[in-house]
Amino acid sequence: MASATLENSRSNVTARPRLALVWTSVARAHLVYALRGERSNELQLRLNDAHLVV
Numbered sequence: 110m111a112s113a114t115l116e117n118s119r120s121n122v123t124a125r126p127r128l129a130l131v132w133t134s135v136a137r138a139h140l141v142y143a144l145r146g147e148r149s150n151e152l153q154l155r156l157n158d159a160h161l162v163v
Contacts, residue, residue: 134155134158135156138155138156141155
């Protein structure tokens with residue numbers, strides 16, 4: 110039982126940097142959208158690419 114909890118905590122530690130990377134990509138896409146005034150479908154494509162990283 111304790112080993113399963115330890116394993117879960119390890120996977121959470123490795124998942125956090127990936128989650129941070131996704132949020133960084135999403136934030137960057139929003140910033141690019143705001144600066145360039147890109148169409149929403151182009152932004153959606155970028156968001157989809159960001160989620161593929163995970």
